[in-house]
Amino acid sequence: MEQFQLYIDGEWCAPSSGEWFDTVEPYSGEVWARIPRGNAEDANRAVEAAHRAFLSPEWSGLSATQRGALLRRFADLIEVNADRLGRIEQRDNGKLIAEVSSQVKNVAQWFHYYAGLADKIGGSVVPINKPGVFNYTKYEPLGVVVAITPWNSPLSLTSWKMAPALAAGNTIVLKPSEFTSASLLELAKLAEQAGFPRGVVNVVTGYGAEVGEPLVRHRLTAKVAFTGGDIGGRAVNRLAAEDLKKVTLELGGKSPNIVFDDADLDQAVKGAVSGVFAASGQTCMAGSRLLLQENIYDTFVERLIAMVSEARIGDPSQMDTQVGPIATRPQWEKILGMIQMAKDDGATCVLGGHPLTGEGFGQGQFIAPTIFTNVTNDMRIAQQEVFGPVLSVIRFKNEDDAIRIANDVDFGLAAAVWTRDLHRAFYCVDRIRAGTVWVNNYRSTSFTTPFGGYKMSGLGREGGVEALKEYYQTKSVWITTQPDRANPFILG
The missing domain is CATH 3.40.605.10 (Aldehyde Dehydrogenase; Chain A, domain 1)
Known part of the structure; x- marks a missing residue:
């Protein structure tokens, strides 16, 4: 040693x-x-x-x-x-x-x-x-x-x-x-x-x-x-x-990942998964609030659950592992506490919501990828940074409703917009209060372009x-x- x-x-x-x-x-x-x-x-x-x-x-x-x-x-x-x-x-x-x-x-x-x-x-x-x-x-x-x-x-x-x-x-x-x-x-x-x-x-x-x-x-x-x-x-x-x-x-961040009904839903599902479950959600830019237009809400959640349920969870030293452990014990405990908080506040846990133990999970510092539906933006789980594999899914009606929800947090690090409509994309980009806005992608960074946040x-x-x-x-x-x-x- x-x-x-x-x-x-x-x-x-x-x-x-x-x-x-x-x-x-x-x-x-x-x-x-x-x-x-x-x-x-x-x-x-x-x-x-x-x-x-x-x-x-x-x-x-x-x-x-x-x-x-x-x-x-x-x-x-x-x-x-x-x-x-x-x-x-x-x-x-x-x-x-x-x-x-x-x-x-x-x-x-x-x-x-x-x-x-x-x-x-x-x-x-x-x-x-x-x-x-x-x-x-x-x-x-x-x-x-x-x-x-x-x-x-x-x-x-x-x-x-x-x-x-x-x-x-x-x-x-x-x-x-x-x-x-x-x-x-x-x-x-x-x-x-x-x-x-x-x-x-x-x-x-x-x-x-x-x-x-x-x-x-x-x-x-x-x-x-x-x-x-x-x-x-x-x-x-x-x-x-x-x-x-x-x-x-x-x-920190509490970044909105906004999906409109005209988006390529297959790609948007991948973007939602990448946004919050990559790195077990331990990233400041995590798209931890998934905003779905109301007429695609149920369909999108169904597809999302299907993809996340198939994630390979386990030993991070193996190249085919997709979700690894939480980095520190205090963070693991904090995430579990916030999951319970979301349940207490009335959010519906449709996937995960518990620790993972047993064979293949080492000493058990794992948390199952977790999805909450029926989240409203005033809930604590929608306002506080989790820094873990926890996703809050929120409904919206139209562009202005999505922008209102997106901006209604203390943070402003990143955001994403999924749409095929170029005018809609620019409309949202101009109004979202965040240092980085991705359109039809998520978690892209480069040494050639600035990264940083608005507000807190x-x-x-x-x-x-x-x-x-x-x-x-x-x-x-x-x-x-x-x-x-x-x-x-x-x-x-």
């Missing part, structure tokens, strides 16, 4: 506490590695090391093109080690090996993309309205970035932050979830191998109050990039606001050129072209 170390200032080191904690494989329930329990001392050392690296000529003296070359080397190493990284992450969080393998290969593409962008973002010459001056803008890195990532997709969600942060010239301290730290510690080994100067990349593992909070509070932290629930996001935002630190927050789903964007600019600050430069100032007592 491997005992991992912290990675601070280019060195692998034991935590200051001298303590480690166990990481457990969700499927088997077995302890398979020991993770260092960092504390405030380790967090402070990491931020200070990252700050020194930010100021050092070894990093700040690199051109943007040279930073891009380092990122490409890093991306190449990720590609070579993708299978090993995928196996580690799959063991750590219980996701399907089929999905994790694809995700890790995509991680390399994020670094390749931002490696290419590193020397493509420039300022501009401003046609200023003042005579006798030359004005231009330039983008400069912020400094130390703290990236805090959740347990559902550690490598993928880290790349969304790490790649643009480093491409822009910042340094970084990574703080993974205490449930899934191993894959990011392995990623740091590749960063070291790629040749990043010491202190540019750091990883401190441990619990939120002991590591995450000191990282956010540190006076040298310039920005915090956080992915997680809205409660955690609000806490991070409050702490960061004390020193006016910049934040990117990618938080977060602040800022990840992906695309927009994300890179989240890691810069803008400087305006004024150069006089006239030798004399007419009147020094008057604003020029």
Whole structure:
């Protein structure tokens, strides 16, 4: 059983506490590695090391093109080690090996993309309205970035932050979830191998109050990039606001998946399944509210139940498994509690609604794919993020009714519209309050386009050129072209 170390200032080191904690494989329930329990001392050392690296000529003296070359080397190493990284992450969080393998290969593409962008973002010459001056803008890195990532997709969600942060010239301290730290510690080994100067990349593992909070509070932290629930996001935002630190927050969702009566129902059923049962619903963009036009409601539910009932549930390390376990025991318990809550509120459970135990289900950290019908949008199950394989099915009458229901939540991360009518599609896209709207597909993402939320789903964007600019600050430069100032007592 491997005992991992912290990675601070280019060195692998034991935590200051001298303590480690166990990481457990969700499927088997077995302890398979020991993770260092960092504390405030380790967090402070990491931020200070990252700050020194930010100021050092070894990093700040690199051109943007040279930073891009380092990122490409890093991306190449990720590609070579993708299978090993995928196996580690799959063991750590219980996701399907089929999905994790694809995700890790995509991680390399994020670094390749931002490696290419590193020397493509420039300022501009401003046609200023003042005579006798030359004005231009330039983008400069912020400094130390703290990236805090959740347990559902550690490598993928880290790349969304790490790649643009480093491409822009910042340094970084990574703080993974205490449930899934191993894959990011392995990623740091590749960063070291790629040749990043010491202190540019750091990883401190441990619990939120002991590591995450000191990282956010540190006076040298310039920005915090956080992915997680809205409660955690609000806490991070409050702490960061004390020193006016910049934040990117990618938080929860309660995304509507809207199916109109003219849609291709076969494809829409697949989209509904993909939207909430892929990854066992443990994704922020889960289409956990299925909005069905009333005249197709019964037919669609019947088809949906038939498809979900055939899902292969079990060992996530097998390539043909379609639904795996819940990643953590506390989350498993929370989901079961929310299922009971939905039943108590009057929703009708037409599929699942219970844990799965016995042969083929490891230690029993499974929940049967669950579908609730007769859900109204004011029910708690339709308003609160479950983060599990639980679908709420809601009726609607027409476009305006669907849009009203879709927007009537605190979240606004994603949505989907299924229709053959182009005018209807654009009508809905323009009125749905969400950062991403898919038309006749679900859960598509790319490093080339921004992703983020409205309302309680977060602040800022990840992906695309927009994300890179989240890691810069803008400087305006004024150069006089006239030798004399007419009147020094008057604003020029």
